[in-house]
Amino acid sequence: MRATGLLAAIGVLGLFVNYTSHHYWWHDPPIIYPLKFNHGGTGALADICPQVRQLIPHSNLEIWVSLGATYDTDVFKAKAVSWLAGAVQVPTESYDYLGPVGTDPRWEKFHAFHAYLRKAFPLIHAELELTKVNTYGLIFVWKGLNERLKPLLLAAHQDVVPVEPTTVDKWTHPPFSGHFDGTFVWGRGSCDDKSGLIGTMSAVEAMLANGYEPTRTVVLAFGFDEESGGVHGARTLSAKLEEMFGQNGFAMIVDEGSGYGELYDRIIAMPGISEKGSVNVRVEVTTPGGHSSLPPPHTSIGILAELLVKIEANPFKTHLARNSPPYKTIQCLAAHAPNLPDHLRRDILASAYSDKALRVAESVLFTNLAFKNLVRTTQAIDIIQGGVKVNALPERAWAVVNHRISTESSVAATEGHDIDLLRPLASKFNLSYTAFGKTVDHGDHLDASPTCGNLTLSEAFRGGLEPAPTTPFEGDDAMPYQILSGSIKAAFNRHRSIEGDDDGIVVSPGIMSGNTDTKFYWKLTPHIFRYGHIRSISGTLPPNIHTVNEAMSIDNFLEIIRFYTTLVLNVDESALP
Structure with missing residues (x-):
């Protein structure tokens, strides 16, 4: 699988590592939520992340x-x-x-x-x-x-x-x-x-x-x-x-x-029911050339450097949407992991109906960078190039920023973020500004002086990929998910000679941070x-x-x-x- 997508559940399996030092109460006095662990049976916690029983073939x-x-x-x-x-x-x-x-x-x-x-x-x-x-x-x-x-x-x-x-x-x-x-x-x-x-x-x-x-x-x-x-x-x-x-x-x-892996004394399997989208944004600056002995205040490389600093200093906002696969995963952990700290469990469970609780849960969960990156649209400056000779001013400098797009966002929203983020700097350097085939700013607006160059944003390589549709995992259309879950449990239990479900494995909806070959298979099912x-x-x-x-x-x-x-x-x- 693609390197960014391999077993993306690592972000979930490690997401509570910093819990103890960062937790604080959102409520005063605390709301007491019943803590009952029947792992797949009935009861308040089991209903948060319902489990099917192991599915052993009948006619087969x-x-x-x-x-x-x-x-x-x-x-x-x-x-x-x-x-x-x-x-x-x-x-x-x-x-x-x-x-x-x-x-x-x-x-x-x-x-x-x-x-x-x-x-x-x-x-x-x-x-x-x-x-x-x-x-x-x-x-x-x-x-x-x-x-x-x-x-x-x-x-x-x-x-x-x-x-x-x-x-x-x-x-x-x-x-x-x-x-x-x-x-x-x-x-x-x-x-x-x-x-x-x-x-x-x-x-x-x-x-x-x-x-x-x-x-x-x-x-x-x-x-x-x-x-x-x-x-x-x-x-x-x-x-x-x-x-x-x-x-x-x-x-x-x-x-x-x-x-699957163990977290807080519970084995959790996390089949990916969606994938993040992706887009590679090429940021290119072109300016007039010349001899290096007579440099302008900023070369194209210097301008590009400031643009990239701006990008890294302004990451995408992160929010844990209640209908997102990562949120469903932490709910399953709260419902089924017996050694999850009780205070964190209560915050996660209360977040289902309290925005304030959700914000506090986020403040704890997002201290883990892997989990935070699993939730949000990410940015990584991966390629940069500019200049040809030490005594020649660089006429062109460019970089490629890789974005992995949150399941709640889109290619258009991601590109729009980049356009708006860099608009002030295009104005500062008096650059004409073109983004994804459309003119954003013609330049020539600083003291009626001519533009000092061009800023161009474009999709690099093969263009953008929208986040994958979310596979049904609950409700009337969830039979395939239930069959998969029951098969995971039956295989896991049979391999260990486990009788029944109580000591087996919990199945939770998960997400892939990268993309598998299934990005081409959306029309098939x-x-x-x-x-x-x-x-x-x-x-x-x-x-x-x-x-x-x-x-x-x-x-x-x-x-x-x-x-x-x-x-x-x-x-x-x-x-x-």
């Missing part, structure tokens, strides 16, 4: 039990190690600047990965229909007995982030070795996202080996450039999937995303979930995603296979259309 119970027993064996564990390690051993790096497929030879490495998949998963390639899109995108169709039912779409991506050459000698095991040390499979992509892709295929291969025939069609769609935006992969896959199944043609989609069933370590990320020594616990990988198996079987026998 026999194969679920049989496969569950198979997954417990050492023989299957060895096979799972081989599947994941073999996938890691095939380098599939993608880069930000790749030419079209067929023109850039760096795409050709995916031929080797496809050959590996054919060898590792012979039943899938023998019994499912395979369509290749733009050469390297893969669509596998496992036809169901009832073609009137909308299919389940399971998505993943084949590519991985590049390995920085200067860090290769820092890896405990070579980055594409797929080394297994008895606990972890090591290597680039072992977590992101070959564990998802290979986990999906492992589950389907195992079901095929047991003679399972689905009632509902299952589709697997694997992009090949998610780490560089998905333009060549998921975008073309989406068009083909829409051609094959139509708009709103799928019952639900599950792609990579957040996982309103029920899109970004969830990978990856176990976090001490409430943070799995081992070293996107950096040195990425690794996947084989126990976690087996649980991922169990999760996809459970999900497929549950969706298959569900009442979804």
